Structures are given as C-alpha cells and as structure tokens.
Amino acid sequence: MILEKEFGISSFRNEWQKASMSLIYTSGLLTNGYESFFKKHNMTTQQYNALRILRDQFPKPVSTSFLREKMLDKMSDASRLVSRLSAKGLVTVTQNPADKRLVNILISQEGQRICSIIDEDLPNLDALIQGITEEEAITLVELLYKVRESLKTVDERITTTENVNA
Known part of the structure; x- marks a missing residue:
C-alpha cells in the first residue's frame, strides 16, 4: 500500500510489476543522488x-x-x-x-x-543507502543479481523470437 500512495495509483497488476516500478523509481532517486554528489566535484x-x-x-x-x-x-x-x-x-x-x-x-x-x-x-555517497543494514545490502545485491539474470534470459528469448519472426 505504501508504494501505491507514493506513485499515486490504486493498484498494480501483480507483485512483479510493483517490484519493477519500485526499482525504476528507486533507481531514479539514487541516480539523482549520485549526480548531486559528483556535481560538487565538477563532474x-x-x-x-x-x-x-x-x-x-x-x-x-x-x-x-x-x-x-x-x-x-x-x-x-x-x-x-x-x-x-x-x-x-x-x-x-x-x-x-x-x-x-x-x-x-x-x-x-x-x-x-x-x-x-x-x-x-x-x-x-555510501550514505545514500545507509537506511538499510549491511546485511540487507548484501541481500539486495543478491536479489538484484537475480533480477539481472532474469532480464538476460528474457532479453535472449525476445531476441530469439524477433529473429524467428524476421
């Protein structure tokens, strides 16, 4: 329910959509934090x-x-x-x-x-995500790895399907 309020929507199709939208949203916030940090260094x-x-x-x-x-x-x-x-x-x-x-x-x-x-x-810069524990950070890294592996599998499937349909 927290994410629905943050995004201003009533519901998600499923938990996978909710997770991917949360990743995109969080990525944007983290990217903004990184850009602000490096801007201080003229970079x-x-x-x-x-x-x-x-x-x-x-x-x-x-x-x-x-x-x-x-x-x-x-x-x-x-x-x-x-x-x-x-x-x-x-x-x-x-x-x-x-x-x-x-x-x-x-x-x-x-x-x-x-x-x-x-x-x-x-x-x-590390302080941007110190709202989670070090143990939670380790778990997050493992979960994000699984997401990247899933993305590679789906990308390979999509590419194979595109080549068959071409």
Missing part, C-alpha cells in the same frame, strides 16, 4: 566512472570500446565523454600506433589527483 557520474576504469587500468592505455564495455551506463557516448575529460585535462588521448582508427586513453596525473579527492568523499 558527472559517467565521467567519474570512466576515470575510475582508467585508473584501474593505469599505466595501460585503453580504447573507447574497452571503456564503453566497462561503463556502468552502457548508453554513454564514450567518445564524447573522453573528449570532455580530455578538455578538463583529466585524460590524455593519443592515436593507437597499431591501428590508426583507434585511440589510446590514459588517465592523467590531474585525473588521478581528482579521483583521490573524490575517494575521500565516497563515504558520503
């Missing part, structure tokens, strides 16, 4: 995510396709994101000597410095 969530990936790969440069594959938001425009990070001096971009169509992206010293500053502030 977006996607920019920090890219820097974090680059820092984990340092000193090995990566391509935009590698970056896109590892990003949390698969819809991010990695090329535009890298251009913005480069304009801020947070990454260096050079042409790949083996394949001139590709670029090598490397986090700069300034990018590493900014990541270190943000790292010190990350407990404030």
Whole structure:
C-alpha cells in the first residue's frame, strides 16, 4: 500500500510489476543522488566512472570500446565523454600506433589527483543507502543479481523470437 500512495495509483497488476516500478523509481532517486554528489566535484557520474576504469587500468592505455564495455551506463557516448575529460585535462588521448582508427586513453596525473579527492568523499555517497543494514545490502545485491539474470534470459528469448519472426 505504501508504494501505491507514493506513485499515486490504486493498484498494480501483480507483485512483479510493483517490484519493477519500485526499482525504476528507486533507481531514479539514487541516480539523482549520485549526480548531486559528483556535481560538487565538477563532474558527472559517467565521467567519474570512466576515470575510475582508467585508473584501474593505469599505466595501460585503453580504447573507447574497452571503456564503453566497462561503463556502468552502457548508453554513454564514450567518445564524447573522453573528449570532455580530455578538455578538463583529466585524460590524455593519443592515436593507437597499431591501428590508426583507434585511440589510446590514459588517465592523467590531474585525473588521478581528482579521483583521490573524490575517494575521500565516497563515504558520503555510501550514505545514500545507509537506511538499510549491511546485511540487507548484501541481500539486495543478491536479489538484484537475480533480477539481472532474469532480464538476460528474457532479453535472449525476445531476441530469439524477433529473429524467428524476421
């Protein structure tokens, strides 16, 4: 009944719809919290995510396709994101000597410095969901994994059905 009041609707078709709507709604709130947090650091969530990936790969440069594959938001425009990070001096971009169509992206010293500053502030980001216990957080992670596995299964079924009907 709480969710119905929050959404301003009388009922849901079933508990699966209620759960998915709750996930979407909560995701939006969490995303807004993340964006506000990173805005304080003059950065977006996607920019920090890219820097974090680059820092984990340092000193090995990566391509935009590698970056896109590892990003949390698969819809991010990695090329535009890298251009913005480069304009801020947070990454260096050079042409790949083996394949001139590709670029090598490397986090700069300034990018590493900014990541270190943000790292010190990350407990404030964690506070967004500290309304649940650590044990509940573990359970939530397990449940969300099951949801992602279910989504993959349904996506595979839909793709197979689309190919048969084509």
